[in-house]
Each structure stands twice: as C-alpha cells, then as structure tokens.
Amino acid sequence: MSHSRVTDTFVKIGRVALFLARIGGQCLPALRRPRLVIAQIYNAGARSLIIVMLCGLFVGMVLALQGYDLLQRFGSESALGSAAALGLLKELGPVITALLFAGRAGTSLASEIGLMRATDQLNAMEMMAVDPVRHVVVPRFLGGIIAVPLLTAIFDAIGIFGAQLVGVGLVGVESGSFWSQMQSFVTLSDVNQGIIKSLCFGTACSLMAVYEGFHAEPTAEGVGRATTRTVVSSAILTLLLDYMLTAAYLGS
Amino acid sequence: MSNVNRTLEVGTGLFVLLGFAALAFLTTQLPGSSLKLKREGASIHVTARFDNVGDLKVGAPVTMAGVRIGRVDAVNFDPGEFKAVVSLSIDRRYDHIPDDSDAAIQTSGLLGAKYVGLGPGGATTFLAEGGQIQFTQSAIVLENLVNKLFAGMAGKKDGDAKQ
Numbered sequence: 001m002s003h004s005r006v007t008d009t010f011v012k013i014g015r016v017a018l019f020l021a022r023i024g025g026q027c028l029p030a031l032r033r034p035r036l037v038i039a040q041i042y043n044a045g046a047r048s049l050i051i052v053m054l055c056g057l058f059v060g061m062v063l064a065l066q067g068y069d070l071l072q073r074f075g076s077e078s079a080l081g082s083a084a085a086l087g088l089l090k091e092l093g094p095v096i097t098a099l100l101f102a103g104r105a106g107t108s109l110a111s112e113i114g115l116m117r118a119t120d121q122l123n124a125m126e127m128m129a130v131d132p133v134r135h136v137v138v139p140r141f142l143g144g145i146i147a148v149p150l151l152t153a154i155f156d157a158i159g160i161f162g163a164q165l166v167g168v169g170l171v172g173v174e175s176g177s178f179w180s181q182m183q184s185f186v187t188l189s190d191v192n193q194g195i196i197k198s199l200c201f202g203t204a205c206s207l208m209a210v211y212e213g214f215h216a217e218p219t220a221e222g223v224g225r226a227t228t229r230t231v232v233s234s235a236i237l238t239l240l241l242d243y244m245l246t247a248a249y250l251g252s
Numbered sequence: 253m254s255n256v257n258r259t260l261e262v263g264t265g266l267f268v269l270l271g272f273a274a275l276a277f278l279t280t281q282l283p284g285s286s287l288k289l290k291r292e293g294a295s296i297h298v299t300a301r302f303d304n305v306g307d308l309k310v311g312a313p314v315t316m317a318g319v320r321i322g323r324v325d326a327v328n329f330d331p332g333e334f335k336a337v338v339s340l341s342i343d344r345r346y347d348h349i350p351d352d353s354d355a356a357i358q359t360s361g362l363l364g365a366k367y368v369g370l371g372p373g374g375a376t377t378f379l380a381e382g383g384q385i386q387f388t389q390s391a392i393v394l395e396n397l398v399n400k401l402f403a404g405m406a407g408k409k410d411g412d413a414k415q
Contacts, residue, residue, distance in 0.1 A: 042260050046267035078365040085282055150271025157274035160282075176323045177365050180311025186282040195275075 019211050022133055023141055030138035040143025044105040044206075048151060051104055052097060056155035059096060060162025063087055067163075068171045080173045081182035084163035089186065089194040093156040095242055098201035101148050102234035106209035109140050110230040113213025114223035122214075137210045144209070148202025149195050156194065193249055200241050205234040295322060295341040298383045300355040300368070305336040306391030308357055308366040314340050316370040321346045324368060340368060342379070350375040354387035366391060 031037065067083045113136060116122050122132040160182075167173045209230045216226035305327055314322035322342035330337050342349070352373030357366055370385075379385070 038264050039260055041268070042264040045271070046263040049267060049270070075360065075364045078360065089278065089282075147267075150268060150275070153271050153274035153278055157277050174313050174320065176311040176313050176320075177309070177367075180309045180324075181365065182282060183311070184309050188279060188283045191278050191282065194278075 015215070016207065016211050019214070020207055023138055023207070023210070026131065026134040026138045027142065030134050030142065033139075036135070036139035037142050037146070040139045041147050042143075044101070044109070044140070044143045045147030045151060048101060048104045048147070049154070052100055052151045052155050053158050055096060055100060056093075056158035057162040059092055059155075060084065060088060060159030060164075061166045063092065063159070064163040064166035065171070068167060068173065077171075077173055078177040079181050079185075080163070080167045081178035081180075082185035084167065085160055085182045085186050086190060088156050088159040088163070089190050090197075091242070091246075093152050093159060094194050094197040094201055095238060097152040097155045097198060098148060098205055098238045099235055101144070101151060101202070102205045102209070102231055102238070105144065105147070106205050106230050106234050107227045109144070109206070109209040110213035110216070111223055111227045113137065113140070113210060114216030114226045117214065117216050118218040118220070118223055120218070133214075137214055141206045141210050144206025145199065145202045148205065149198045152194065152198035193245075197242065197245050200245060201238045204237040204241055208233045208237060294344040296344055296347060296379065296381050296383075297325065297339060297341050298379050298381075298385060300338050300340065300385035300388050301330065301333065301335045302338060302355075302357060302388050302390050303335060304390040304393065305338060305357055306359075306366050306393060308336075308338065308368070308391065312365060312367045314342060314368045314370065316346070316349070316372070318369075321370070338368065340385075347378060347380075349379045351377050351379045351383060351385075352387065353379065353385060354389065355385045356389035357391035359392070 063084045064080060067080050067087070068077055071077045071079055071083065113122075116132075116136065122136065125132045125135065164175075164178060168175045168178055212226040212230045212233070216222045308324060308327055310324055310326060312324045313320045314324065322340055325339040325341050328337045328339070329335075338355075340355075349370065350373040352375040354371045354373065356369050356371065358369040359366055373387075
C-alpha cells in the first residue's frame with residue numbers, strides 16, 4: 001500500500017514534468033496566435049485584479065501595524081518603511097499573490113479544462129487533428145505566467161500604499177523618514193528577487209492548474225477533485241519553491 | 253461578438269498597463285534612484301555645514317522644539333573645507349526663524365534615525381531663501397563616545413594606581 005503510494009508520487013512528478021515538456025514544445029507555435037493568450041491574460045489577470053488589490057491593501061496595512069509594534073520597542077520605528085517594503089517585495093507579495101492566483105484563477109482553469117475533458121471536447125479536437133495542448137492548455141499556461149508577476153507588482157505597490165496609510169496616517173511615523181528609509185534600504189536587486197520569485201510561482205501554479213484539469217477524470221466528481229488538487233499542489237509547490245529560492249538568494 | 257472582444261482587449265490592456273505602472277513605481281521610486289518624484293510644497297531652502305553628519309539620510313525631518321518644520325533635501329561633501337553640506341527645506345509657514353539659530357544632528361532614540369534639530373537664536377533678522385545656518389553641532393558618534401568613556405576610565409585607574 002505505502003509502496004504503491006510512493007511510486008504514485010514518482011509517477012505524478014514524472015507526468016507533470018513530461019507535460020511541462022509537451023507544453024514547452026508548443027509555446028512558440030501558440031504565440032503565433034496571441035489573441036488566445038491575450039484572452040487568458042484577461043481571464044487570469046484582469047479578473048483577479050480586485051481581489052489582489054484588496055488583499056494587498058490589507059496586507060500592507062497589517063504589516064505596518066505589526067512592524068510598528070515591534071520596531072517601536074527598539075526606538076527604530078522610522079525603519080517601518082523599509083521593513084514593510086522589503087517584507088512585501090521579497091516575501092508576502094509573491095507568495096500571497098501566487099496563493100490568491102491559485103485560488104481565484106487556477107481553480108477556474110482546472111475546472112474549465114476538466115469540463116472540456118469530461119464533455120469530450122478535448123477528444124473531439126484530437127479527432128479533428130487539432131492539438132488541444134497547443135490550443136487550450138498553452139494559452140492558459142502562458143496567460144498565467146504573464147499575469148502573476150504583473151499581479152504581484154500591483155500587490156506590492158498597493159501594499160506599500162497601505163503601509164504608508166497606516167504607518168504615516170494612523171500610528172504616526174514621519175512621512176519623510178518612512179520614504180527615505182525605504183529608498184535607502186531597498187535596492188533594485190530586492191525588486192528583481194520578488195519578480196523572479198513571482199515568475200517561478202506563476203509558472204508552478206499555472207502548470208499545476210492545467211495539468212490537473214487536463215488529466216481530470218471525465219466525471220463531475222473528477223473535475224471537482226482536480227480543482228481541489230490544483231489548490232493543494234499549487235500552495236505546497238509555491239511555499240516549497242519560496243523556501244528554496246530564498247535560501248539560494250541569501251546563500252549567494 | 254466584436255463588443256465582447258473589445259471589452260476583453262480594453263480590460264487586458266488596462267491590466268497590463270497597471271501592472272507595468274506598478275513595476276515602474278517599484279523599480280524607480282523605491283531604490284535610491286535619481287528619477288524620484290519630488291513631493292514639494294512652498295518652502296525656504298537653507299544650507300548648514302557640519303563636521304560630521306553621521307548617517308543622516310535625505311528626507312530626514314528638520315525639527316524645532318521637537319516639531320517637524322521641514323526636511324533634508326540633500327547631503328553633499330565640500331572638498332575644500334572637508335565638511336558636509338546639508339540642504340534643508342523649511343516650510344514657508346515658518347519664515348520667522350532667527351538667522352543665528354543653530355542646527356544640530358540628533359538621534360531619535362538611542363539607535364534611531366538621525367534628524368536635524370534647530371535651536372532658536374536671538375537675532376531679529378530671519379532665515380531667508382538661500383541662507384546659511386552658521387552655528388552647527390555634529391552628530392554624536394556613539395563609538396567615539398564609548399572610546400572616550402573607556403579612555404577616561406583607564407586614565408582614572410592609572411591615576412589611582414599612582415597615588
């Protein structure tokens with residue numbers, strides 16, 4: 001029993017990797033039809049805008065409150081700006097945006113593709129010699145990869161605005177020192193680090209969503225399970241990658 | 253059909269634009285860069301020369317009696333006099349600051365950020381645009397203070413031993 005579960009895990013990892021290779025091979029041909037990709041950027045990105053902006057605002061606000069509470073014990077509450085900005089740019093922005101993306105867009109991708117599988121649309125495409133990976137999977141995958149870093153940047157910017165709102169407006173950190181500390185501590189490589197993280201997370205979440213949807217059992221129950229598995233594996237993969245990338249950046 | 257396409261394209265365009273605007277904000281406004289927006293009101297610009305400014309940052313507050321009246325615009329080095337030239341902008345509301353006021357680099361808390369504190373003088377002429385603050389007091393460098401303390405203690409001990 002446990003033996004088969006272990007091999008199942010290997011089988012799944014192998015299948016995901018092979019599927020990624022199959023997607024990779026179709027990326028360039030799919031880009032020749034940018035309209036499909038644009039539609040998916042809209043679905044995955046523009047429609048997640050409200051939730052990402054709201055969450056960014058509140059995360060920034062709560063970060064300022066908690067940061068102030070901690071920093072004022074050391075009399076260094078003027079460092080609040082840099083603490084909030086670095087926290088958002090390097091960790092909270094990429095991770096929370098990826099988790100929100102998995103919940104908001106990943107689930108809908110998985111269930112959409114899963115339903116196509118359940119209603120034999122994917123098989124019908126194959127019958128007509130139309131590659132469903134190229135026409136259904138790859139545009140959604142690319143749309144997700146493009147949308148997540150942009151969503152993360154929006155999350156970060158709104159979060160910093162929220163932190164400024166609470167830090168300067170509510171708990172009374174000097175506005176000048178809030179910004180000047182932020183500008184003297186944050187470097188371009190911090191911003192880059194966040195963007196590279198969000199690219200990795202976006203790839204992981206999009207890949208899990210299209211994989212689970214594409215390989216869903218063609219039943220109503222199977223589509224439901226695929227949706228659930230999308231969220232679970234996206235979240236685990238995001239946090240695992242986050243640890244590995246952070247360790248790599250801090251180690252280098 | 254074409255209407256649906258239109259909303260889709262407009263929505264995607266707006267989203268991508270917003271994303272890149274946020275990215276531009278993060279890359280240019282946060283790290284130390286020369287492309288920053290200036291948040292300026294009407295203010296009086298004066299300079300002050302210090303022997304040592306510690307780690308005074310651009311944007312640090314300028315205070316008088318503990319109340320913020322302006323900010324530090326720039327910190328430069330004068331290679332002729334080996335002094336730091338600090339440009340301050342003071343809110344134009346406070347245009348009655350005597351021109352013999354003194355400026356000191358102070359620290360908020362024991363290890364907090366540096367700021368410039370002004371102490372009022374007694375002159376009847378006031379600081380004006382482009383003016384200079386003559387009397388300045390440098391930042392207190394904690395390490396030097398500790399060194400002096402230990403040197404003092406050591407000297408005292410030597411004295412005790414001789415007696």
